[in-house]
Amino acid sequence: MANDPISQFQLKTYIPLEIGGMDISFTNSALFMVATVALTSVFFIWATSGRGIIPSRGQSFAEMTYEFVAGMLRDSAGSEGMKFFPLVFSLFLFILVANMIGMFPYFFTVTSHVIITVALAFLVFFTVIIVGFAKNGLGFLKLFVPSGVPLAIMPLVIAIEVISFFARPISHSVRLFANMLAGHITLKVFAGFIVSLGSFGALGVAGAVLPLLMTIGLTALEFLVAFLQAYVFTMLTCMYLNDALHPGGH
Amino acid sequence: MFISQALAATEEASGTPGVFPPFDPASFASQLLWLTLTFGVFYMIMSRVIIPRLSGILEVRSDRITRDLDETQRLKAEADAALAAYEHDLADAKKNAHSIAMESTEKAKAESSAAREKVEAELAEKMAEAEARIAEIKAKAMSEVGTIANDTTSVIVKDLIGGKLTNAEITKAVSSLVK
Numbered sequence: 001m002a003n004d005p006i007s008q009f010q011l012k013t014y015i016p017l018e019i020g021g022m023d024i025s026f027t028n029s030a031l032f033m034v035a036t037v038a039l040t041s042v043f044f045i046w047a048t049s050g051r052g053i054i055p056s057r058g059q060s061f062a063e064m065t066y067e068f069v070a071g072m073l074r075d076s077a078g079s080e081g082m083k084f085f086p087l088v089f090s091l092f093l094f095i096l097v098a099n100m101i102g103m104f105p106y107f108f109t110v111t112s113h114v115i116i117t118v119a120l121a122f123l124v125f126f127t128v129i130i131v132g133f134a135k136n137g138l139g140f141l142k143l144f145v146p147s148g149v150p151l152a153i154m155p156l157v158i159a160i161e162v163i164s165f166f167a168r169p170i171s172h173s174v175r176l177f178a179n180m181l182a183g184h185i186t187l188k189v190f191a192g193f194i195v196s197l198g199s200f201g202a203l204g205v206a207g208a209v210l211p212l213l214m215t216i217g218l219t220a221l222e223f224l225v226a227f228l229q230a231y232v233f234t235m236l237t238c239m240y241l242n243d244a245l246h247p248g249g250h
Numbered sequence: 251m252f253i254s255q256a257l258a259a260t261e262e263a264s265g266t267p268g269v270f271p272p273f274d275p276a277s278f279a280s281q282l283l284w285l286t287l288t289f290g291v292f293y294m295i296m297s298r299v300i301i302p303r304l305s306g307i308l309e310v311r312s313d314r315i316t317r318d319l320d321e322t323q324r325l326k327a328e329a330d331a332a333l334a335a336y337e338h339d340l341a342d343a344k345k346n347a348h349s350i351a352m353e354s355t356e357k358a359k360a361e362s363s364a365a366r367e368k369v370e371a372e373l374a375e376k377m378a379e380a381e382a383r384i385a386e387i388k389a390k391a392m393s394e395v396g397t398i399a400n401d402t403t404s405v406i407v408k409d410l411i412g413g414k415l416t417n418a419e420i421t422k423a424v425s426s427l428v429k
Contacts, residue, residue, distance in 0.1 A: 009271040011280075022279045029277070030284035037292040041300075048303040053311055066304045086297035094292055113272045115281050120289075181272060 005188035009112055009181070028108045029116075036098045036110060065093070069234065076238035077245055084241050087127065091120060092234040099180060099226035103219070111229075112180040114173065121173035124237045132244035143247040172236055179229045183222045190215045399424045 015026035047058035055063055069089045073081050095111060102109025110116055132140035144161040145154070193211035197204040266276050403420050 006270065011271060011274075011277045017280075023276060024280045024283045026284070027277070027280055029281050030288070033284050033288040037288045037295075041292065041295045044300045045295075048300060048307065051303065051307050051310075053314055055307075059307070062300075062304060063308065066301075066308070086293065086301055089301060090289070090293045090296045093296070094289060113277070113281060115272075115278045116285055119282055119285055177272070 005185045005192065008108070008184060008188060029110055029113060032098070032101060032108045032110050036094060036101055039101070040093050040097045072235060073238045073241075076235070077242040080245050081238065081241055084127070087123075088234060088237055088241070091124070091237055092230055095120070095176065095233055096227065096230035099230055100223075102180065102184070103223060103226060109180055109184055111176055112184055114177045117173035117177040118169070120176075120233075121169040124172065124240055125169040128240045128244040131241070132247060135245065136247055140244070140247045143243055147248065168236075168240065172233065172240075176229050176233050179225055183218075183225050187215065187218050187222060190218060396421075396424070 011027045011029055013025040013027050014031060017024045017026060043058070044062055047056070047062040050056055050059055052059060066089070069092050070082070070085060073085055073088050077084070098110040101107055102112065132143070136142075144158050144165065146157060146161065149157050190211045194208045194215065197208035197211065200207075266274050269276075271277070400417065400420050403424055404415060404417075407415050407420070
């Protein structure tokens with residue numbers, strides 16, 4: 001069971017809980033969510049506790065992360081968008097750290113379950129809709145009416161815009177989930193080849209060098225993907241929030 | 251492998267058998283609940299503690315940098331002013347020195363010429379005095395020359411001819427000779 005590439009996504013119940021017939025057990029997924037939150041919070045609380053004018057290494061890292069996310073948000077949504085900074089910052093760090101923790105062997109990857117990424121994507125989606133209508137009223141609907149389009153093809157364009165708007169949470173969540181899932185399966189498959197080839201005697205051990213190299217390369221790639229997907233998710237969040245603030249601006 | 255087997259033995263694998271775990275709806279409720287809890291707590295910690303701290307740190311630093319730059323600007327202005335004042339003073343001093351030198355030269359010149367004039371005046375006075383005395387002495391001598399000549403003449407005449415001449419005759423003779 002432990003050798004098939006799917007078992008790493010298997011949920012394991014640590015503390016069985018049930019309310020009203022719903023299974024809300026504390027699982028390995030919950031454990032790693034708690035670990036993600038605890039690790040990140042403790043690091044940032046520790047790093048910012050000095051409040052030095054001249055930062056320590058930890059504080060410098062925390063500041064760089066802050067500036068990185070703030071720059072991303074300010075570039076896409078303007079200074080008005082900075083009121084969403086806590087949300088964007090939390091999303092970025094939660095996804096990044098969850099992805100990175102998932103890179104450790106035998107650790108569970110929280111973001112490899114579609115329900116988690118869908119929930120985060122819908123959090124952004126509903127934030128955009130609520131803020132969009134609260135701030136612009138019906139003017140938010142201008143989002144679906146691009147300026148400078150001939151009247152004849154306007155209905156078609158509006159239909160496309162509406163569909164693409166409602167497809168956002170799907171593409172937003174599936175991109176992250178699929179990348180994490182596929183990457184981890186590929187890693188596990190190639191790592192499995194090493195063991196399988198190794199059991200075929202000396203020639204097999206020699207041949208196992210190839211998937212070993214592949215696994216090393218893939219591991220590096222997966223670290224890149226883990227960062228990149230957190231970045232992409234956050235970047236898209238910023239762009240969607242920009243739509244909520246400036247619906248006519250595209 | 252042994253570890254995961256050991257883990258698998260102690261833990262009860264949840265979820266529906268034969269369903270791809272990430273798509274197993276049986277696990278959705280639990281994951282959503284724990285995500286809400288953990289992400290909610292995370293959001294609170296970030297927005298209440300971490301972000302105010304970080305933005306505070308960055309604000310304090312940028313304030314400090316602005317203040318330091320202002321201070322630098324102020325000190326630079328002060329230094330510039332001091333330099334300008336120094337240069338001004340130096341130019342003043344140069345000008346003063348020149349005028350003082352001129353003045354003292356003038357004064358010395360005036361003093362020396364005054365002294366010379368005084369000495370010259372004194373000398374002229376003394377010279378005039380001396381000349382007056384010489385003239386006086388000369389006049390006195392001249393007047394006495396007449397008397398001496400008369401006396402001498404009367405004595406010579408007496409000795410030579412034994413005669414006796416009146417003073418009037420002698421004087422007449424002498425003055426005709428002197429002429």
